[in-house]
Amino acid sequence: MDYAYIGISFAKIAGLLPVVLGIMNYSVYAERRISAFIQDRPGPNRVGPFGLLQPIADAAKFLLKEDFTPAHVNKFYYWLAPCLAMIPAILTLAVVPFGSTLFGVPMVIADINVGVLFVFAIASLGVYGIVIAGWSSNSKYPFLGGIRSSSQMLSYELALGLAVIPVFLVVGKLRLTEIVRYQIEHGWMIAPFAGDWANVGKWLLALPMLISFVVFTIAIFAETNRLPFDLPEAETELVGGYHTEYGSMKFGLFFLGEYIAMITGSAIIVTLFLGGWHLPVPSWHGGFHWALIDGSRGVLAGLFNIFIFFAKIAVLLFFFMWVRWSLPRFRYDQLMRLGWIWIFEIALVNIFLTAVILAFVKL
Amino acid sequence: MAVVVARPNLRWYEKLYLPNIAAGLAITFRHFTKMIFGRTKVTMQYPEEKWDAHLPDYYRGTPALVRDVSGRIRCVACQLCEFICPPRAIKITPGELPDGDKFKKVEKYPNEFDIDMIRCIYCGMCEEVCPEQAIYLRKDYAVTGFTREDMVHHKEKLLEIGGVMHGVVLKWNERK
Numbered sequence: 001m002d003y004a005y006i007g008i009s010f011a012k013i014a015g016l017l018p019v020v021l022g023i024m025n026y027s028v029y030a031e032r033r034i035s036a037f038i039q040d041r042p043g044p045n046r047v048g049p050f051g052l053l054q055p056i057a058d059a060a061k062f063l064l065k066e067d068f069t070p071a072h073v074n075k076f077y078y079w080l081a082p083c084l085a086m087i088p089a090i091l092t093l094a095v096v097p098f099g100s101t102l103f104g105v106p107m108v109i110a111d112i113n114v115g116v117l118f119v120f121a122i123a124s125l126g127v128y129g130i131v132i133a134g135w136s137s138n139s140k141y142p143f144l145g146g147i148r149s150s151s152q153m154l155s156y157e158l159a160l161g162l163a164v165i166p167v168f169l170v171v172g173k174l175r176l177t178e179i180v181r182y183q184i185e186h187g188w189m190i191a192p193f194a195g196d197w198a199n200v201g202k203w204l205l206a207l208p209m210l211i212s213f214v215v216f217t218i219a220i221f222a223e224t225n226r227l228p229f230d231l232p233e234a235e236t237e238l239v240g241g242y243h244t245e246y247g248s249m250k251f252g253l254f255f256l257g258e259y260i261a262m263i264t265g266s267a268i269i270v271t272l273f274l275g276g277w278h279l280p281v282p283s284w285h286g287g288f289h290w291a292l293i294d295g296s297r298g299v300l301a302g303l304f305n306i307f308i309f310f311a312k313i314a315v316l317l318f319f320f321m322w323v324r325w326s327l328p329r330f331r332y333d334q335l336m337r338l339g340w341i342w343i344f345e346i347a348l349v350n351i352f353l354t355a356v357i358l359a360f361v362k363l
Numbered sequence: 364m365a366v367v368v369a370r371p372n373l374r375w376y377e378k379l380y381l382p383n384i385a386a387g388l389a390i391t392f393r394h395f396t397k398m399i400f401g402r403t404k405v406t407m408q409y410p411e412e413k414w415d416a417h418l419p420d421y422y423r424g425t426p427a428l429v430r431d432v433s434g435r436i437r438c439v440a441c442q443l444c445e446f447i448c449p450p451r452a453i454k455i456t457p458g459e460l461p462d463g464d465k466f467k468k469v470e471k472y473p474n475e476f477d478i479d480m481i482r483c484i485y486c487g488m489c490e491e492v493c494p495e496q497a498i499y500l501r502k503d504y505a506v507t508g509f510t511r512e513d514m515v516h517h518k519e520k521l522l523e524i525g526g527v528m529h530g531v532v533l534k535w536n537e538r539k
Contacts, residue, residue, distance in 0.1 A: 037398035038391045042405050326391040327384060 012109050020093060023310065023317075024259045025055035031259075031321050038325045065248035070137075073245060077136035082246065082253035085129030088122045089260035095119060096267045097177045099277050099306035100294035107277070107306060108177055115176040116168075119268055120161055123223060126261060127153040130225075130232055130242045133254070137245035145241030148332065149225070149232035155339035156222035156229070162347035163216035166208050166354035167272055180276035184292060188275035189213070201361035208354040213273045215347045220265035222339070225258060227324035231332060266316035267309075274312055277305040415502065423485045423500040426453075426478055427525035428518065436522065437497035440471040444489035444498055452482035453489060476518040480506045499525060 029044070029051070036043025044051040069078065095118050099107030112118060127150055134146015167189055168174065171182045187194030189209050193202040222229040233241035240246075243254045270276060283291035293301045330338065376382055397403045407414075418424075431437055440457035458474030460467040489498045501524055508514040516524070 034395065037395045040394060040398060040403050040405065042408070045408075322388060322391065322395070326387045 008105055009109060012105075012107070016093065016098060016109065017090070019310070020090070020260070020263060023263055023313070024256055025059065027259045027262065027317055027321075028058065028256070029055050030317070031324075034318065034321045035325045038322070059252075062249045062252035067248045067250065070245055072138050074136040074138060077132045078245075079250075081129050081133035081136060082250045082257070083129070084132060085126065085257040086253045086260065088125040088129070089257055089264050092119050092122045092264045093267060095176055096264075096271055097180055097276055098267070098309045100302055101296065102299060102302035102306075106177065107302070111175065111177050113175050115174040115179070116164055116268075116272070117174060119176075120157070123160075123261075123264070124153070124157060126223070126257075129254070129257065133246070134232075134242040137242070139245055141238045141240070141244045142242045145232040145234070145238050145244070148234075149242060152222060152225075152229060152231060152335060152339070155336060156219045156343070159215055159339065159343040159347045160219035160223060162344070162351060163212050163219060164272060165351045166212045169351070169354050169358055170205070170209075176271050176276075180271060180278065183275045184278045188278075189273040194280075201357070204357050204361055205354070208350050208357065209273070211346060211350045212354075213269075215343055215350070216272070217269060218343060220269060221320070221323070222335075224261040224265050224320075226262065226320055228327045228330055229335060230329060231335060234329065236329075262317060262320055263313060266313040266320070269316060270309065270312045277309040279305075279308045418502050422502050423487045424502045424504045425480065425485075425500070425506055425516070425524060426483065426487075426489055426498055426521070427501045427503075427516075428476060428498055428521040429496075429525040429528035430522060432527065432529055434527070436472070437495050437528070438473050438476065439495055439497070440473040440476075441494065443492045443494065447488045447492045449486060449488065450482040450484050452479045452484075453477070454479070473518060476521060478516045478521060480508075480514045480516055481511060496528070499528070501525065 032054070033043040033051070044054045047053040047057045069075065094109040095112055095115055097106070097108035097111070101107060130149040131146045134142040134144070134149065137143070167179065170189070170192070171179050173179065173182070183189055186192060187202070190206075190213050192205045192209055193199065221227075225232050231241075232238075233243070235241070238244070243251055246254060279293070280290035281293050283289055285291075293304055394403070398405075428436060428438055440455055442455050442457065445451075445453045445455050454475070454477045455473050456475035457471045460470065460472045485500065487500050490500050503524055506514065
């Protein structure tokens with residue numbers, strides 16, 4: 001463990017965190033604008049040009065509000081819960097490769113060999129924030145929200161874990177950088193036939209990969225409490241759900257934690273299925289081919305990779321918001337039935353499907 | 364008595380939900396793009412866009428005092444508007460015209476003329492009752508203030524809003 005390594009890691013953290021927090025702030029703004037556009041309204045457009053300074057105004061408001069703690073709560077856990085909601089979501093980003101290389105340094109904070117397992121381990125902790133918030137608030141609506149959250153997260157975590165196993169079967173490694181490397185060489189997981197169009201086996205493989213992608217995305221929706229699955233919050237039934245008793249910046253942490261969780265979820269989807277930071281660029285140097293642009297081509301190319309990664313995340317974030325403002329909330333029994341009878345089973349069968357394809361079809 | 368509600372018999376592709384979800388997403392996306400390309404009519408953006416140009420002639424905005432062409436205040440402090448005012452928003456302190464004025468021995472003159480815009484209901488009765496056509500409801504409607512005192516329009520403010528009224532003193536002329 002030398003000092004240079006520590007210094008570089010710190011530099012990467014210092015570079016990534018502001019970007020992610022910025023995206024988080026502006027995803028709140030984007031959410032409001034997109035919801036407004038879908039509902040034929042202009043949305044927030046007062047603060048700054050096109051309302052672009054709205055997140056700053058919101059942050060100032062959150063920070064300046066009175067930090068009120070109700071008398072009937074369990075103080076320690078009441079204060080702990082917002083941190084627990086925020087931290088796991090940020091922590092997960094440590095293992096996600098957000099770019100190729102910059103100045104020869106790989107753009108991933110911690111390139112650990114358990115990769116995705118670490119992601120699941122940390123992401124599961126996110127539920128504690130909500131459950132503890134619901135319990136410590138000592139009030140009925142947050143309590144119901146906390147209970148719903150715990151059972152929902154348990155149900156969909158299984159599907160989340162099972163949905164990525166086909167990816168591991170194909171790649172054979174858990175390390176996220178290796179998964180991205182595999183996708184660059186063999187085509188993105190969502191389109192394994194890319195670059196090898198005549199191979200029937202790869203076209204067959206596209207089916208379990210697509211199922212895996214859909215199941216994983218649905219499970220990420222449930223994990224991040226986004227709308228078709230936002231029963232822990234359920235404004236119409238539970239007032240504010242688990243954060244009913246929270247105000248000022250403590251509410252802000254829950255609120256922004258949800259967006260961080262969305263960004264993290266999108267980052268994992270992008271890394272596992274959508275090729276991470278990779279974007280094939282058409283090139284005509286010596287005949288038409290798809291060129292690979294990565295950090296070995298200079299700083300600009302490295303920055304381009306980072307930009308591609310966040311652009312993909314932005315597209316997924318838009319999808320998250322689009323779905324939120326299109327679909328109604330599930331009823332609770334429907335949610336459970338979908339999770340245990342459909343999503344879980346589909347993910348399970350999908351593993352066998354992938355295994356059979358890998359065993360009998362020559363790729 | 365229990366009523367049995369017939370549940371719809373869904374086909375297999377309807378039970379799959381996904382086609383319907385896709386259809387719903389398509390609808391919202393259409394709204395989104397229509398808004399992006401400005402083909403959706405939205406609410407008027409108030410401070411930038413106003414109705415001012417489209418206000419009808421009979422619009423009743425804030426009441427105001429007017430001067431005639433020679434700059435004389437038309438109000439003669441007869442206090443009819445003060446008496447007719449339903450919410451009692453108007454308060455007039457009548458007085459005499461200063462010495463040397465041509466009309467000193469003929470007419471009274473408002474020393475003070477206050478309209479409390481918190482009370483005013485914009486009914487236009489002061490305008491109707493005025494025998495001198497001295498008070499009019501103009502088209503200003505954005506009356507704001509930080510204190511109750513701010514919301515009282517004194518004589519100077521009323522004259523400023525009213526401006527100069529040209530033409531003969533005719534009650535039912537085109538400015539009405």
